[in-house]
Amino acid sequence: MSAATPVRVRFAPSPTGMFHVGGARSALYNWAVARQSGGVFVLRVEDTDAARNKPEWTDGIINALAAIGIHQDDPTFEGPYFQSHNAERHREAAAQLRASGHAYYCDCTREQLTARTGSEHLGYDGFCRDRGLTYAEGRALRFRTPDEGETVVKDVVRGDTVFPNKAIEDFVIARGDGSAVFLLANVVDDLDEKITEVIRGEEHLSNTPKQQLLWEALGATPPVWAHLSVIVNEKRQKLSKRRDKVALEDYLAEGFLPEAMVNYLMLLGWAPGEDEEILPFEELVRRFRIEDVNTSPAFFDIKKLTAFNGEYIRALSPEQFLAACAPYLTAPYANWTPEQFDQALFETVAPLAQTRLAVLSEITANVDFLFLDQPVEDEASWSKAMKPGADAILRDARSAYETAEWAAEPLKETLLAIGEQHGLKLGKAQAPVRVAVTGRTVGLPLFESLEALGRDRVLARLDAAIAKL
Numbered sequence: 259m260s261a262a263t264p265v266r267v268r269f270a271p272s273p274t275g276m277f278h279v280g281g282a283r284s285a286l287y288n289w290a291v292a293r294q295s296g297g298v299f300v301l302r303v304e305d306t307d308a309a310r311n312k313p314e315w316t317d318g319i320i321n322a323l324a325a326i327g328i329h330q331d332d333p334t335f336e337g338p339y340f341q342s343h344n345a346e347r348h349r350e351a352a353a354q355l356r357a358s359g360h361a362y363y364c365d366c367t368r369e370q371l372t373a374r375t376g377s378e379h380l381g382y383d384g385f386c387r388d389r390g391l392t393y394a395e396g397r398a399l400r401f402r403t404p405d406e407g408e409t410v411v412k413d414v415v416r417g418d419t420v421f422p423n424k425a426i427e428d429f430v431i432a433r434g435d436g437s438a439v440f441l442l443a444n445v446v447d448d449l450d451e452k453i454t455e456v457i458r459g460e461e462h463l464s465n466t467p468k469q470q471l472l473w474e475a476l477g478a479t480p481p482v483w484a485h486l487s488v489i490v491n492e493k494r495q496k497l498s499k500r501r502d503k504v505a506l507e508d509y510l511a512e513g514f515l516p517e518a519m520v521n522y523l524m525l526l527g528w529a530p531g532e533d534e535e536i537l538p539f540e541e542l543v544r545r546f547r548i549e550d551v552n553t554s555p556a557f558f559d560i561k562k563l564t565a566f567n568g569e570y571i572r573a574l575s576p577e578q579f580l581a582a583c584a585p586y587l588t589a590p591y592a593n594w595t596p597e598q599f600d601q602a603l604f605e606t607v608a609p610l611a612q613t614r615l616a617v618l619s620e621i622t623a624n625v626d627f628l629f630l631d632q633p634v635e636d637e638a639s640w641s642k643a644m645k646p647g648a649d650a651i652l653r654d655a656r657s658a659y660e661t662a663e664w665a666a667e668p669l670k671e672t673l674l675a676i677g678e679q680h681g682l683k684l685g686k687a688q689a690p691v692r693v694a695v696t697g698r699t700v701g702l703p704l705f706e707s708l709e710a711l712g713r714d715r716v717l718a719r720l721d722a723a724i725a726k727l
């Protein structure tokens with residue numbers, strides 16, 4: 259596959275749930291392949307499973323894709339395509355295969371087949387192949403797989419896989435009501451949309467020899483295949499929505515930046531080389547080679563993703579950072595009222611937060627001490643910081659801070675001196691003051707926080723803590 263030949267690729271999600279990060283990786287790889295060849299990217303919603311599809315899942319997927327910069331990109335059709343809109347063509351293709359002798363009707367029930375083969379797990383035995391049945395309600399249409407020869411699936415990621423044709427059962431292509439099954443609908447759509455490369459998850463590998471036979475029987479040249487490895491968690495288990503956090507929407511809502519997600523997802527099974535990992539999307543696209551994608555399972559390392567996200571947060575301009583934080587400064591994230599919030603005050607501490615956040619939603623807990631009337635009550639933080647001797651530190655700080663110059667540096671020098679008098683390093687002397695003022699043991703740099711909060715509020719909180727002790 260040369261980067262110079264314009265390709266037509268597609269991403270074909272089924273709207274049966276939230277948007278899985280594995281789907282997002284497939285979409286990005288398809289997008290990259292299209293972009294680097296000046297080709298076309300088709301978005302096709304495979305919405306034919308009425309029992310499992312919901313319109314809100316479709317919207318969720320389209321919106322999550324848009325958030326990472328991906329959308330239908332076909333000059334001939336604005337899109338996206340919907341598989342359900344092509345149902346008539348799917349039926350026609352089934353009829354065409356029947357007319358050309360590639361398919362036959364079958365009225366075997368599962369029970370009859372099991373009785374004949376002696377097992378529930380064996381494939382179809384070809385019983386109806388030569389019975390010449392015509393269509394009747396309830397009769398499925400089966401594809402007549404070749405008796406001899408082999409089907410060679412050429413996969414740019416996995417190399418060639420050879421399937422002896424006699425091992426491929428005569429599979430169903432249309433149901434008893436005449437509607438095409440997914441396997442056929444998927445091929446017909448790819449054919450109609452003139453797809454030249456199918457890049458998708460490994461779970462479709464077992465469909466591929468059957469689909470390739472369908473392409474050939476429909477008189478077309480099969481696409482180039484590329485099957486991407488499964489994505490696993492830290493226990494090497496396949497990432498699952500019941501066990502793991504898999505929805506792109508959830509990561510974005512929590513404050514993972516789209517750019518960080520895109521960068522991280524691109525590296526799930528592929529490396530841009532030269533030991534570089536954090537790169538702009540255009541550069542990743544430029545370097546991407548589908549041939550270099552790994553076949554082994556890709557580890558979805560949330561720690562690494564989080565570290566990436568931190569880097570991307572650091573790289574934002576101050577204005578971009580303020581804008582990115584905005585959603586987390588109101589309900590449901592924020593525990594203060596809109597009246598309590600003070601944008602100017604927020605902007606004084608925002609630069610401190612930008613250097614330390616890993617995920618944007620952490621901003622809320624980092625700044626709530628500024629907007630709440632009282633610091634949050636957190637028993638664990640309180641008992642950790644308010645050890646014997648804390649009382650004396652708080653009292654001394656309280657009296658020194660009444661007159662200290664109100665700026666971070668002198669506030670720090672003052673507490674340093676108080677700590678020394680009590681034989682404590684600054685870190686230990688800071689802990690009770692931090693918890694008294696912010697309610698938490700960790701947060702923004704303390705003395706800048708005190709400066710921002712102001713003398714009166716700091717003294718009042720120190721008094722309250724002394725009273726509580």
Ligand code: GLU
Pocket residue numbers: 269270271272304444456457458459462
């Ligand atoms: N709709 C299928 C899925 O979501 C994708 C099939 C394909 O990419 O060929 O798993």
